[in-house]
Amino acid sequence: MKILAPVKRVLDYNVKARVKSDQSGVDLANMKMAMNPFCEIAVEEAVRLKEKGVAEEIVVVSIGPIQAQETIRTALAMGADRGILIQTDTDPEPLEVAKLLKAVALAEEPSLILMGKQAIDGDNNAVGQMLSALLDWPQATFASSLEVTGAVAKVTREVDGGLQTLELDLPAVVTADLRLNEPRYASLPNIMKAKKKTIDIKTVDDYGGLTSPHLSVTKVAEPPKRVGGVKVDSAATLVAKLKTEAGVI
Amino acid sequence: MAVLVFADHDNVTLKDNTHKTVTAALSLSGDVDILVAGQGVAGVAAEAAKIAGVRKVLTAESEALGRQIAEAVAGAVTPLMADYDALLVPATSVGKNFAPRVAALLDVAPISEIIEVVDSQTFTRPIYAGNALETVVSSDPKKVITVRATAFKAAGEGGSAAITAVDPGPGAPKTRFVSDELVKSDRPELAGAKIVVSGGRAMGSAEEFQRVIEPLADKLGAAVGASRAAVDAGYAPNDYQVGQTGKVVAPQLYVAIGISGAIQHLAGMKDSKVIVAINKDGDAPIFQIADYGLVADYKTAIPELMSALETVKA
Numbered sequence: 352m353k354i355l356a357p358v359k360r361v362l363d364y365n366v367k368a369r370v371k372s373d374q375s376g377v378d379l380a381n382m383k384m385a386m387n388p389f390c391e392i393a394v395e396e397a398v399r400l401k402e403k404g405v406a407e408e409i410v411v412v413s414i415g416p417i418q419a420q421e422t423i424r425t426a427l428a429m430g431a432d433r434g435i436l437i438q439t440d441t442d443p444e445p446l447e448v449a450k451l452l453k454a455v456a457l458a459e460e461p462s463l464i465l466m467g468k469q470a471i472d473g474d475n476n477a478v479g480q481m482l483s484a485l486l487d488w489p490q491a492t493f494a495s496s497l498e499v500t501g502a503v504a505k506v507t508r509e510v511d512g513g514l515q516t517l518e519l520d521l522p523a524v525v526t527a528d529l530r531l532n533e534p535r536y537a538s539l540p541n542i543m544k545a546k547k548k549t550i551d552i553k554t555v556d557d558y559g560g561l562t563s564p565h566l567s568v569t570k571v572a573e574p575p576k577r578v579g580g581v582k583v584d585s586a587a588t589l590v591a592k593l594k595t596e597a598g599v600i
Numbered sequence: 601m602a603v604l605v606f607a608d609h610d611n612v613t614l615k616d617n618t619h620k621t622v623t624a625a626l627s628l629s630g631d632v633d634i635l636v637a638g639q640g641v642a643g644v645a646a647e648a649a650k651i652a653g654v655r656k657v658l659t660a661e662s663e664a665l666g667r668q669i670a671e672a673v674a675g676a677v678t679p680l681m682a683d684y685d686a687l688l689v690p691a692t693s694v695g696k697n698f699a700p701r702v703a704a705l706l707d708v709a710p711i712s713e714i715i716e717v718v719d720s721q722t723f724t725r726p727i728y729a730g731n732a733l734e735t736v737v738s739s740d741p742k743k744v745i746t747v748r749a750t751a752f753k754a755a756g757e758g759g760s761a762a763i764t765a766v767d768p769g770p771g772a773p774k775t776r777f778v779s780d781e782l783v784k785s786d787r788p789e790l791a792g793a794k795i796v797v798s799g800g801r802a803m804g805s806a807e808e809f810q811r812v813i814e815p816l817a818d819k820l821g822a823a824v825g826a827s828r829a830a831v832d833a834g835y836a837p838n839d840y841q842v843g844q845t846g847k848v849v850a851p852q853l854y855v856a857i858g859i860s861g862a863i864q865h866l867a868g869m870k871d872s873k874v875i876v877a878i879n880k881d882g883d884a885p886i887f888q889i890a891d892y893g894l895v896a897d898y899k900t901a902i903p904e905l906m907s908a909l910e911t912v913k914a
Contacts, residue, residue: 367863368728377732445700446709471844474727475712476696480670481704489774490670492697495838505778510693511791511847513782513839517669520774529845530838565709570735574726577870580891582882586904589876589894590912597874597891599795599853600820600912 352499352521353408354397355461356431357452358390360415360422361472368472376571377472386422389467391429393527395534396497397465398430405499406463408432412455414448416440420550427545428537434550437558445473447561449481454558456486461522463504468493468526479526489519493528601685601720602631604658606677606699607648608690608749611638611666614647616792617690619754621747625688626653626755627717633658633684634761637676637768639666649761656761662768667777668694674701675769681706681742691746692791703744710744711736715751729844730867750791750850750871783839790840793823795853796869798842801829802858802879802898809835812902813857819909825849825869827859843868858898861886878902 362368363385368377386394400406409431413419416438423434437451456464464483469476476492483490491506495514498505499521507516509528519525537545555561583589593600603625608617618634625632634648637660648657658680664672677698681687687702689695691713703710716724718735723745727734790796797820799813809830817824826836828843842849844867854872859865861877861884869875870889877890880897887893894901 362728368731370732377728444709446704446707449704472728474729475700475710477700477703477710477712480697480700481710483671484674484701484704489772490697490701491775492670493693508693509838511839512789513780515667515780516778518776518778523774565738565740566711567737567739568734569722569737571727572733572735574730574733574870577875577889579888580893582887582893582895586894586896586901587908587911589892590905590908592892593853593874593876594912597853599874600909 352406352462353410353459354400354406355456355459355464356394356397356409356411356426357464357466358394358411358413358422358426359387359467359470360384360413360419361387361470364388364471370571370573374570374572376568384418386425387467387470389469389471389527391534392529392531393465393467394426394429394431395532396527399532400499401430410435410459410461412437412452414439414443414451423550424545425537427548428542429535430541433548436550436552437555438552439555439561441561443561444564444566445475445477445481446565448478449485451555451558452478452482453485456482463499463521464524466524466526468528479524483524486524489523491517491519491523492526494525495528495530497525497531601629602633602683603629603686603688604680604684605632605634606687606689606695607634607636607644608692608694609636609638609641609644611640611644614644616754617692617749618648619651620749620752621688621690622651622654622755623752624714624717624747628686628720631655635660635677635680637665637673638668639663645763649763650757650759652756652758654759654761657763658766659763660766660768662771664771665768669772669775669777670698670701671772671775672769673698674705675771676767677702678705679769680766684742686743686745689746690749695746699744699746706742706744708740708742708744709738710746711738712746713748714745715748729864730870731863748848750848783837787817788821788823790823790825790842791847791849793849793851795820795822795855796825796842796849796851797822797855797857798825798827798859799830799836799857800827800859801833803830803835806835812898816855816902816906819906822855827862827865829862856886856890857902859886860884861889
């Protein structure tokens with residue numbers, strides 16, 4: 352079985368996003384970038400499926416600037432086999448990303464597309480679902496557990512109020528939630544080995560190109576700042592204030 | 601323009617997220633219909649018909665819709681969009697699961713988790729876990745939008761819309777439902793609760809979390825929440841998690857106990873009307889956004905709080 356794992360290069364999880372003073376976007380210049388954490392979980396799950404003998408090959412694909420090679424290299428060091436970079440300096444919206452990934456899926460013919468549930472920059476939570484719809488493959492989003500037996504994936508999903516378990520006929524799209532696994536740190540020998548693995552550099556035109564965007568961002572602003580209130584000296588004062596001042600109890 | 605609102609329900613009860621999404625829809629158009637997709641949803645549809653300002657209620661029923669399988673829901677909704685200019689879906693786990701599929705099938709760009717309708721093409725939505733707000737203009741002839749319900753007031757009652765059945769669509773032939781494991785609780789639902797009491801890593805154990813947080817929540821008639829740190833440590837179940845990767849809440853009163861206030865947590869609760877923080881570390885970031893802060897060890901503060909509440913309620 353072949354697994355396709357799309358990954359995105361984003362502002363590092365530990366770095367606080369700062370809005371540019373001209374409100375044109377979030378300042379990414381000279382910021383630490385890293386693999387989107389949900390993508391990392393998806394790659395880890397793919398590698399575990401390979402270690403269990405369920406998967407034979409893991410292909411990692413990223414759409415982004417030339418530096419996204421580093422993100423692919425990280426996935427290769429975790430245990431993926433080869434990479435594809437669809438190089439673009441634009442920031443394609445989820446619909447375009449889903450269309451490019453569909454073209455990659457048709458060329459690579461994976462049995463499973465394993466990807467993050469959302470990227471932590473745009474927080475759209477859309478590409479996996481759109482890709483599944485465009486391919487007419489079944490989907491399971493927000494996965495917290497995944498088992499593949501023959502041509503069926505059994506996926507437990509995190510839903511409001513608990514968990515839901517589904518069975519999908521492969522090929523299928525599964526998106527990873529936070530609790531699917533804890534990604535490994537790549538070992539030094541694996542980082543060295545990853546340097547020898549292939550990354551094919553492609554253009555968007557190799558996969559059908561980009562159409563004009565449907566969305567335009569006119570402003571990116573700081574959220575309204577919440578100002579701290581007062582410190583109270585005791586639980587009794589707190590209750591009194593909640594009752595008389597705030598009127599919430 | 602006409603707008604279709606997707607109802608949030610569990611086949612038995614209509615959820616308040618629907619009323620809030622109707623408010624967002626009414627700011628786009630006076631022609632707002634509601635779709636109730638599920639199984640055995642006559643009661644839910646009757647509730648939806650009472651929402652003020654709703655033109656009509658559509659029902660689509662099948663087994664796969666009853667389980668709210670994304671492929672089935674998108675299959676039922678997409679053909680209906682021939683008659684609508686926008687689809688508004690509460691950003692629940694069901695809504696987020698199927699709405700992007702509808703967008704892909706219509707070849708439009710979905711707009712996720714809006715918190716404001718600026719005009720019929722322009723919406724505001726949080727990005728970077730709420731650290732920035734993006735204003736986005738859509739050029740699509742049909743809009744597919746998920747709505748962060750906590751950002752909108754609930755529409756009132758008093759309507760009497762007609763109810764019509766529509767085609768439930770082809771179902772989900774390649775996806776099978778296996779099981780649900782839903783947490784049963786008599787407490788209010790976290791996402792819509794008026795008061796939320798949340799515990800953090802300071803609780804130290806699941807037993808302590810239950811001993812401290814749950815009685816206080818019950819005394820206040822509150823839902824129980826937790827920080828990611830508390831959930832990851834196993835002190836509270838996954839679906840208690842408030843924050844960037846958990847639930848986004850905006851209750852009248854949010855009580856954070858032993859929660860330091862990591863940015864991921866603040867993203868999930870900073871729009872609460874009143875925030876109370878109890879933490880023994882006076883420098884904890886949670887105090888920067890709390891309306892009322894009490895610098896104290898929860899071990900002494902919570903019993904005092906319980907007895908002070910007793911006095912007030914008496």
